[in-house]
Amino acid sequence: MIRAAVVGAAGYIGGEVLRLLLGHPRVEVAAAVSSRFPGKRVDGPHPNLRGVTDLTFCTEEQLTEYDVLFLATPHRTTMRTLPRLAALAKTVIDLSGDFRLRDAEVFRRYYGEPHEAPELLDEFVPGFPELAREQLTGADRIAVPGCMAAAAILALTPLTDEGLIEPDVDVDARTGSSGSGATAGEANLHAERSGALRLFATSGHRHEAEIAQACGVRPTMTATGVEAVRGVQVVCRTRLREGITEQEVRAAYRRRYAEEPFVRVVAQRRGLYRLPEPKILLGSNFCDVGFALQPDSRRLLAVSALDNLVKGGAGNAVQSLNVRMGWPERLGLEFPGLHPV
Amino acid sequence: MIRAAVVGAAGYIGGEVLRLLLGHPRVEVAAAVSSRFPGKRVDGPHPNLRGVTDLTFCTEEQLTEYDVLFLATPHRTTMRTLPRLAALAKTVIDLSGDFRLRDAEVFRRYYGEPHEAPELLDEFVPGFPELAREQLTGADRIAVPGCMAAAAILALTPLTDEGLIEPDVDVDARTGSSGSGATAGEANLHAERSGALRLFATSGHRHEAEIAQACGVRPTMTATGVEAVRGVQVVCRTRLREGITEQEVRAAYRRRYAEEPFVRVVAQRRGLYRLPEPKILLGSNFCDVGFALQPDSRRLLAVSALDNLVKGGAGNAVQSLNVRMGWPERLGLEFPGLHPV
Amino acid sequence: MIRAAVVGAAGYIGGEVLRLLLGHPRVEVAAAVSSRFPGKRVDGPHPNLRGVTDLTFCTEEQLTEYDVLFLATPHRTTMRTLPRLAALAKTVIDLSGDFRLRDAEVFRRYYGEPHEAPELLDEFVPGFPELAREQLTGADRIAVPGCMAAAAILALTPLTDEGLIEPDVDVDARTGSSGSGATAGEANLHAERSGALRLFATSGHRHEAEIAQACGVRPTMTATGVEAVRGVQVVCRTRLREGITEQEVRAAYRRRYAEEPFVRVVAQRRGLYRLPEPKILLGSNFCDVGFALQPDSRRLLAVSALDNLVKGGAGNAVQSLNVRMGWPERLGLEFPGLHPV
Amino acid sequence: MIRAAVVGAAGYIGGEVLRLLLGHPRVEVAAAVSSRFPGKRVDGPHPNLRGVTDLTFCTEEQLTEYDVLFLATPHRTTMRTLPRLAALAKTVIDLSGDFRLRDAEVFRRYYGEPHEAPELLDEFVPGFPELAREQLTGADRIAVPGCMAAAAILALTPLTDEGLIEPDVDVDARTGSSGSGATAGEANLHAERSGALRLFATSGHRHEAEIAQACGVRPTMTATGVEAVRGVQVVCRTRLREGITEQEVRAAYRRRYAEEPFVRVVAQRRGLYRLPEPKILLGSNFCDVGFALQPDSRRLLAVSALDNLVKGGAGNAVQSLNVRMGWPERLGLEFPGLHPV
Structure with missing residues (x-):
């Protein structure tokens, strides 16, 4: 049993870290930090945890020592607090965007301001077992990828690893409202956001940089807010290199994910759910990936959902912890998702 | 052609007044006041009005003289601004809660503070043609009822007018998110409000007082937020007085609404839409009312939707204006609603 | 490890039995029967089970012997097949409506035709640990209650057990679309069912009889289809007996459910989720129950969600199995639900 | 006042034709044909028309003579019935796919079987005023385009007319459930369709052929079912020809649609609704079109919603009738859409 603390525990990502850790057989949640709700019960902002925990939030000042620290704080917070917080735990798992990019110059371009701790960028390993399982073993600085980036990367790596596609990729991400967090504003007001099909980003989305870094492609990303709270679907439109066949594509996906516990290849010829769809993944750590060729052309759709x-x-954070600790990778992540839903 | 001004025109109710007036053949929208967006285009906060108007918002100070003034300002604003604004127009139509109740003491109890202009309460006529058509002819102070109150009153008056029911009525109102207005907060954050079945009021809702005043019953009201942006459904649970039959109930509804242009009696034995439902009323000025008896008892459901x-x-405001002016009552209110939707 | 078979395994309830049993540490799913999909993979109609099982459906004829048989077949099927199927397993857990009512005459009245195996009615124990935990220990004929009935009964029993309320209860059930099953028809066509607030039952709903039987009240039930796939909320409107206070009501709920692993009392004064709401219960075996008094009257709302x-x-079926086997009651039912969602 | 008959009047498109014609000042609905509901009231399957019409459905055999006949019958029906029905009216407006393509061979390829009346293909003019206003004046055979095709074509023609883009276009259509009509099946079952992000077509969609025909591009189309009943959004991804600037693109859209009553250019730098979105267009005849350039590349998004x-x-059918008759083009089509919704 290891002891974990979660900073930023009152937000949506923080709450999800709590939910998973509270159900994890080898982790004890020793502290949950919220600057807004110190002293208040954790199941106030997270009503799904009623009856599951009696934990109350504490302040950052009240933190002592832990085996692992999860940082679910806003972008640009981690890089400021890390030097201080890192002293409290051997292992730090960051869920913000601060340590996902290796290149400080790329960070500056996509985040619009300089990185404040560029010397630490090299210390971080991606919290992404499908990409960095070996590095994660024993890693103590882990940076979990962005949600749309993770989906796109899992859709593309079977293709890019084997050099099956051309470098230009249109990344069309569709996302629910929870990604923008628990802070109320006009953009996530129910009457405005309900039923939306909102192209809120047509270029320069930060996750674009992560995709480029991981896959070595030239992504052009758009993001559309759709009617959902949770869920991301990514549709990558690209072209196969000359002479590549559907069988080779299918084999590449199969090979790449044969041993992966949380990636399912979904590319059927029939059925309602023949390509990946996020609604059946609510609460689950699965990422479904699939593809479809467009005949009479070399165009290919690579699709993923999570x-x-x-x-x-x-979930990626907890899976990374499992890998880092040498535990079975599925531990605490067994919920398969629901249908119908 | 008369000239109208709308105060509070950037809000959801104000925007709907604008939409209806811009399509009204005898009204010119001469001014739209917004304290937040002075000088900005009206079709900014109301994107459905693009291509329909080039109007820009002005400030209250820029108002001059109009034939009619619509006040779509928040509760407790009208009673403060009315003395000043009343000088600008012969006719004032208020959409806030300030002048709906005739009794200042009831106002104090339900709104939690004293009325600031109790001497004006008597001047106001309900902006509710089904209840006050004669009073509205020539009226110059008009107070439009609350949305859930209007629905409940239309469901109940055929029964109360003819003394068919006992005085205790459970009023179960179900409502979309637009009723709480365009100001963002935790309660109407999409991730929280989406898919809600939220009993946000279990007693003391302000519309309860309006129902009691109009129908002479003892209402006990609950309000549930449901997954919708627009739409209210009210289910009234009550008991028939001894000996009253279903035929008498049906006849009472038929009689009461035979000549009403915007109330439809919907109480069928078959079909998906056999009782009133708000989704087919989006954008429409219809209120559907219906009923169902519960056999082996004298229990009755009176149902309405709008x-x-x-x-x-x-819509009630514009219909009231039509009555007040002696115009055909349907003018500018012809949109019937959509199906499917 | 016991061996289980599920009949009617391609339907929505059958799929949920499969999901729970596949995650249960002491149960092996040995057979899944579907008359529509024999030989096909279970994860076809249940895409959430991809990667979780390689099971295929078999026919009823292919069944052999099992420790427990779950019947997720339509109403009026179980009473015909039970004599035959009962030979295949010591323990039978029925999820249809056929063996929920003890009185064949009440069955006839509510189901519109005579019971075909009335002599077996007495053999069944309710699959409802909160009501029949002792009877379930070692029981071999178990009948799981209806979804809306279960919710209403859990809301009411703390009150009826202690005689706190009067016998007349209005049961206002709100339900998602999955309750009507996987058979397509006009009523559950997306374009019609989406955004519905549909009073599809105003009297005589079958679950009414279960509530009367379990609680000894005179329920008058209505059922409204709301925009959701999963989820039921029940609002019971009743009156406290003379002199009963809010403290007594709260104490009754607390006492009744203090030791229950899957019932949470949710009756707070503040917060968005201060009364039970189904959306945060998706996939979870919790039933949340709460109440609110309506001041100046003896009216009481008893509310539940599941x-x-x-x-x-x-979930009730699996929890009943756990009790019947003497296993820890939470086994295989640990998923707490999600927020936001 | 002209007399119109609608064949296929019980379906979703037929119902919408009825709604628009019943509100049209110069058209009398003289007959509504339904093979399923002969003799039944029109407001049964179209509950939004209660109180608007007392019309009942008739059979095709009961048709006499009309000025205009609207055919809202399924694909492959019109080409069989046209020779017979054409005798009943001078003007025929077809809403099926049968007469949209000029080339019988392209029809065969996309519809999977030969056209049965290829000799009539040339007689039809597109029911699409933005593309064929002059041809429509006096036209007697009018074929209304497909919904996703119409949206894509309006997004693209400003660019293709002026030769601003390269010929390869990815057409990413997102659509509500009403497009698949009122016939129940697994694909539009609420529990399955709700919350969907379903790539139901990844190549060979029939509307692709219409886009190619109208715009002279090589479209590769995908279609995703999204959570909505009404509404289509199309995102076209293409490349500007060398040297074309954003100003030229903007000017092309402005020029192309300056005089169009029902196309609005929506391409703002700020605001929630800065690109076209279908939800604010419910019930409206507007098509919003916009665009966004993706910097550091010649990539362009052309977006439309309707x-x-x-x-x-x-709406396109009625607008075409208005043009054909020489009436004001907005007649009967004034409803602007709603916000919030």
């Missing part, structure tokens, strides 16, 4: 708060965030 | 921003607000 | 396919069906 | 049953069907 729950942005689980495989796109807290 | 669009809270139209028949529950802006 | 996932109709879990605590309102498959 | 209500598939109005501008994507019945």
Whole structure:
């Protein structure tokens, strides 16, 4: 049993980290930090945890020592607090965007301001077992990827690893409202956000940089807010290199994910759910990936879906912890998702 | 052609008043006041009005003289601004809660503070043609009822007018999110409000007082937020007086609404839409009312549905204006609603 | 490890039984019967089970011997097949309506035709640990209650057990679309069912009889289809007996459910989720129950929420199995539900 | 006043034709044909028309003579019935797919079987005023385009007319459930369709052929079912030809649609609704079109949104009738859409 603390525990990602850790057989949640709700019960902002825990939030000042620290604080907070917080735990798992990019210059371009701790960028390993399982073993600085980036990367790596596609990729991400967090504003007001099909980003989305870094492609990303709270679907439109066949594509996906506990290849010829769809993944750590060729051309769709708060965030963090600790990778992540839903 | 001004025109009710007036053949929208967006285009906060108007918002100070003034300002604003604004127009139509109740003491009890202009309460006529058509002819102070109150009153008056029911009535109102307005907060954050079945009021809702005043019953009201942006459904549970038959109930509804242009009696034995439902009323000024007896008892359900921003607000205001002016009552209110939707 | 078979395994309830049993540490799913999909993979109609099982459906004829048989077949099927199927397993857990009512005459009245195996009615124990925990220990004929009935009964029993309320109760059930099953028809066509507030039952609903039987009240039930796939909320409107106070009501709920692993009392003064709401219960076996008094009267709201396919069906079945076997009651039912969602 | 008959009047498109014609000042609905509901009231399957009409459905055999006949019958029906029905009216407006393509061979490829009346293909003019206003004047055979095709074509023609883009276009269509009509099946079962992000077509969609025909591009189309009943959004991804600037693109859209009554250019730098979104178009005949350049590349997004049953069907039909008759083009089509919704 190891002791964990969660900073930023009152937010949506923080709450999901708590949910998963409270159900994890080898982790004890020793502290949950919230600057807004110190002293208040954790099941106030997270009503799904009623009857599951009696924990109350504490302040950052009240933190002592832990085996692992999860940082679910806003972008640009981690890079400021890390030097201080890192002293409290051997292992730090960051869920913000601060340590996902290796290149400080790329960070500056996508985040619009300089990185404040560029010397630490090299210390971080991606909290992404499908990409960095070996590095994660024993890693103590882990940066979990962005939700849309994670989905896109899982859709693309079977293709890019084997050099099957051309470098230009249109990344069309569709996302629920929980990705923008628990802070109320006009953009996530129910009357405005309900039923939306909102192209809120047509270029320069931060996750674009992560995709480029991981896959070595030239992504052009758009993001559309759709009617959902949880869930991300990514549709990548690209072209196969000359002469590549459907069988080779299918084999590449199969090979790449044969041993992966949380990636399922979904590319059927029939059925309602023949390509990945996020609604059946709510609460689950699965990422479904699939593809479809467009005949009479070399165009290919690579599609993926996940729950942005689980495989796109807290689930990847816990899976990374499992890998880092040498535990069975599925531990605490067994919930398969629901249907119908 | 008369000239109208709308105060509070950037809000949801104000926007709906604008939409209806811009399509009204005898009204010119001469001014739209917004304290937040002075000088900005009206079709900014109301994107449905793009291509319909080039109007920009002005400030209250820029108002001059109009034939009619619509006040779509928050509760407790009208009673403060009325003395000043009343000088600008012969006719004032208020959509806030300030002048709906005739008794200042009841106002104090339900709104939690004293009325600031109790001497004006008597001047106001309900902006509710089904209840006050004669009073409205020539009226110059008009107070439009609350959305859930309007629905409940239309469900109940055929029964109370003819003394068919006992005085205790459970009023079970179900409502979309637009009723709480355009100001963002935790309660209407999409991730929280989506898919809600939220009993946000279990007693003391302000609309309860309006129902009691109009129908002479003892209402006990609950309000549930449901997954919808627009739309109110009210289910009244009550008991028939001894010996009253279903035929008498049906006849009472038929008689009461035979000549009403915007109330439809919907109480069928078959079909998906056999009782009133708000979704087919989006954008429409119809209120559907119906009923169902519960056999082996004298229990009765009286049900109604409307669009809270139209028949529950802006539509009632425009219909009242039509009556007040002696115009055909349907003018500018012809949109019937959609199906499927 | 015991061996289980599920009949009617391609339906929504059957799929949920499969999901729970596949995650249960002491149960092996040995057979899944579907008359529509014999030989096909279970994860076809249940795409959430991809990667979780390689099971295929078999026919009823292919069944051999099992420790427990779950019947998720339509109403009026179980009473015909039970004599035959009962030979295949010591323990039978029925999820249909056939053996929920003890009185064949009440069955006839509510189901519109005579019971075909009335002599077996007495053999069944309610699959409802909160009501029949002792009877379930070692029981071999178990009938899981209806989803809306289960919710209403859990809301009411703390009150009826202690004689706190009068016998007349209005039961206002709100339900998602999955309750009507996987057979397509006009009523559950997306374009019609989406955004519905549909009073589809105003009297004589079958679950009414179960509530009367379990609680000894005179329920008058209405059922409204709301925009949701999963989830039931029940609002019971009743009156406290003379002199009963809010403290006594609260104490009764607390006492009744202090030791229950899957019932949470949710009756707070503040917060968005201060009364039970089904959305945070998706996939969970919790039933939340709460109450609110309406001042100046003896009126009381008793409110409950659950996932109709879990605590309102498959979860109750598995929890009953746990009790029957003497296993820890939470086994295989640990998923707490999600927020936000 | 002209007399119109609608064949296929019980379906979703037929109902929308009825709604628009019943509100049209120069058209009398003289007959509504339904093979399923002969003799039944029109407001049964179309509950939004209660109180608007007392019309009942008739059979095709009961048809006599009319000025205009609207055919809202399924694909492959019109080409069989046209020779017979054409005798009943001078003007025929077809809403099926049968006469949209000029080339019988392309029809065969996309519809999977030969056209049965290829000799009539040339007689039809597109029911699409933005593309064929002059041809429509006096036209007697009018074929209304497909909903997703209409949206894509309006997004693209400003660019293709002026030769601003390269010929390869990815057409990413997102659509509500009403497009698949009122016939129940697994694909539009609420529990399955709700919350969907379903790539139901990844190549060979029939509307692709219409886009190619109208715009002279090589479209590769995908279609995703999203959570909505009405509404289509199309995102076209393409590349600008060398040297084309954003100003030229903006000017092309402005020029192309300056005089169009039902196309609005929506391409703002700020605001929630800065690109086209279908929800604010429910019930409206507007098509919103916009664009966004993706910097550091010549990539361009051309975006459009419409209500598939109005501008994507019945509205285009009525607008075409207005043009054909020489009436003001907005007649009967004034409803602007709602916000919030």
